[in-house]
Amino acid sequence: MEVLDAFPIAGTRHYTLLNTNEPPADPERIFIDSVISKTEARLVWLDDEIPKLREKLKQLEYERASLPRYVTCNKAALAPLRRMPPEVLGEIFSWTLPTIANVLNAGKFDMAQSPWLLTQISSRWRAVSLSIPSLWSRVVIQYPRLKYTAPGRIHYSHALAETQISRAQTLKIHFYCCEQTDPRPQIHMFYLLSQHSSRWEELSLALTPKMLPLLTTLRNQLPSLRRLWMEWDGGEDEIPVESLGSFHLAPSLVEFGLSNETCVLPITFPIHQLTRLQFDGPWERHRGILKLAPNLVEAHIEVFHEETWPEIGEIIDLPYLRGLYVSDHQVLDYLRAPALVGIGLVGWEDGASDVLESFAPFLDRSACILRRLTLVGFPDTHTTTRILAKLPSVTEFAVAIDDSDASERVNLLMSTLTISQASGVSEVAPQLRCLLFGCQSDSSIDYNIFLKMLESRWRAEHCPLKAAALLMEDPVQGLLTCDGFRALRREGMDLSVMVEREVSTEIKGWAYATRWN
Template identity: 25%
Template sequence: MTTATTTTTLDSPFSHLLSSNYAASDSDVPCVKAIINSSSNTLRRLNSEIRELEQKRDSVQTCIDVHRALLSPSRRLPVEILSEIFAHCLPRDRNPNCSQSEAPILLGRVCRTWRHVSLSTPSLWASIHIVIPILASRSVLRSVIDARREGVETWLGRSGSLPLSVSVFSEWSSTPLTYGSPDNFPERIRLLLDCIFQRSNRWHTVQFHLNNDCTSILSECWPWGGTKELPLLHTFKMGLSVDAWGSFPNFKSEWLAKAPRLQRLSLRDGDFEWFLTGQSSWAQITHLELQVPNVRLSSIIKGLRQCSHLQSLTVHGLCVREDTLPDSIQTISLPSLRSLSIAGRIGLTDYTNPVDVRNIFAYLDAPALRCLRANINREGRFECIPFIGLLGPGNQIEELDISFQEDLLDDILSLLPNLSIARIRPRWLDNTLLHRLTSSPGPDEPLCPSLTQLYLLGKNTTINDEHLLLDLARSRWNSGILSSSHTTARHGGIARLDVFHVLLNQYEQIPSLRDQLQELRNQGMDIIFAYREEESMDPSSGQVADEDNIDPYITHSRYSDQISNGMIRKHSWWLWD
């Protein structure tokens, strides 16, 4: 093998001219080219040797890796532990989708061992979210529905005999599915739903959100008459389009007698009053949610009298219309109720007296109440607090979310010494209320001394002096620091206000406040003033904001969206508060 002579920059006869602006003379050109050719040959040889060494290195590394895998702890895990790990891969806040991109199906695509373990672990297949395909062309809908049915049947077949958690969703469609069509789509959907109803004796958590077509089909499958046992049913949620109830004449409460363990019941967006007035016992219900339009108070009262063990109650859609109410108020005792949410219209015979048969609050005795949400639309101007009976001495209410007459907010808050979280949704902010919430050096204690989170969220709220908001924030932050961040009124001090959000329907008036707000934020306070933005195009339009870097002066619309999205997530139909 011939050894080529390698010329380096130090050996080059031109070393003293390198990295300079010298231009080779005609006599130098042949010598320079010879050096380049020689060095190029050497470079090619070295690159070839490097490639060979890299191939050898990769081969050795592969050998090491495949042998090291034989010692991998994950391969030596007992099947029981691997199954438990797989269980933690399932979504925690919803049922898993029938998708290859998430567990449990995804786990079976990793390797043969994982596939065997996942398919033989019933707990991975005991929950499922089913979307009934509606929005597709008729040419493909038939095969999609049939494939979905086969997939659901296979999925549930792997769950063994475990209790099931099932959620079913169908989107609204403007084109109805009709019987007698060549493809008979309603019958295909019925067969899909039948995969679920054949296993009703194993239901634990069941959630339906259905359109008109699927509601009609569902009425043929569901044991509304109480002919099937539901021994494990713990949670039942149903949401229907309003007109869908017209095709659901058999939705009565008799089946509750077949569900002795049912504790959580949610009904939304339908006429269910005959359900409330049925004869079945609701004594085992601990969480009840009724979010429907124009529900009559008499029906609510009759249903609540059967629910003495309620811990959480939501009634939205309360209306004032022709109703047959009792002549006098008979109190409904709810000794375990901790969360109460009422939204709707309340009309009193005398707006100075809350003790009225037309006032839902007047019926309720809830000594253990901790959270109160009230969104009250009024027939007239209140001269009293309709829920005053819940605010008596010794009340333990710690969280309040209220949309109500602004001039009574001061009186309401003065009756809540233990309040730690307040969401107030006023149309306007009263200076007196802000002063009462502000801590001062004098002997007078501010309203709600235990307050740690304050949200002023009226979408049309304006204020003349923004300094009042800043003074409130500073005083409650600093007072809390002086008396310890965890001190409350019950222990002789003022709690530190950690969170203060204000939604303002006005433009920013005092730009210098921005720095002062940022100073509080730097100290650790979560403080946001959300102002209305200019109507003209924002120069940053089209850019995605960094959600982890929230300016204390974000826009009114952006913060409103955050509130809406947050409430949607918090009160998601698929979740329970």
């Protein structure tokens, strides 16, 4: 239909009649009647066309909204991820596995976490994830105290446990019991896991008196077990068995750890074949074990408080030991370790300079060349600098604190390790190539002092510093956005700054403690 011009040109007779009160002549009336007729017909046509156009617009808007998604789907079909080999995709999947801490926090088999989530994305991802047994090998179960847990939150499905076990090849079991929680589901779940003990490669256990008798069923059923960690918080009167010999004949066991703060758990294990040991107990128990463990490569020795130390007698030789941590420096009086390259010592809250009375003879006796020194707890600056002065071969120095009261001491130690602008030369441990500082729990340090220490050494002439790390569990405002750290990285320093709850695992490794659990 012809489009009407609803705006007459100014100066025409039609324009004048529409904008004044002049009466039209008869010929003009005929013209205006024809305009009215055409306009009304146009209105009827528009009333008919507008709904059609609205429907058309709706169709166009729907098409406009759907086409981007269609383009995205087609682009996805060309994505390199679809052409990625299954073995590469599987390697990526392995990096998505949550930490043990995250799994424990879930309190169940969480379908929103890997590896369970990987089976829900696509058929290909499901096939790849199910074809990799290592994604399913770690089974983590914890029964915390009910008063700390929301009702109904803790529920570990037997069906899901069986599903995960069926998808795995070897198993890494982390099973943490609780005496204050109903023992029946704990016993039933452990019994299910024990039916597959021949496939256990790692076992981390927090025990209760009711669970101890179940361990007797594992005798001669652990051919693949390589790592064992046990926790026991009960007393001697709560131990319902005379001896735990279930692990004595484990032919593959090479790493053993035991945490028991109040008594000696009567457990036997193949000491002669161990390469890693972490143990809590009286020195005489340690002494008996170390005499039978010549193959140790790393040892973390926590000694119960000793009123008196026995006669030294025969020195214990540990010919292959490379990493050693002792909670009491007097342990060194009984040892010789010629291959030792790293040692960890407890810091000295009271400035116990007598540590040198044990440390210096141990070094002379061992004739080892130390490369790494780790201090845990309260490092006294005076004693620390004296020890570093006697260890010119040490190139890595680590400090780990877990108490807020130690922060001031660590800040002082860092200030002492800082090179003054006036001298330009380090008077304390100038040979250090790596500096590691870690804070756990509610501890912290002044990261500005840490940064100043690094800058002074990094920019000093002939200073060998190459790497550093600052690990803190609790975030400190401004730490991760510090321009000074970015500048050191740009200049080439291998610098790691981490602020997260999982840093404690890394810090434990500085003192040769177990990290896999």
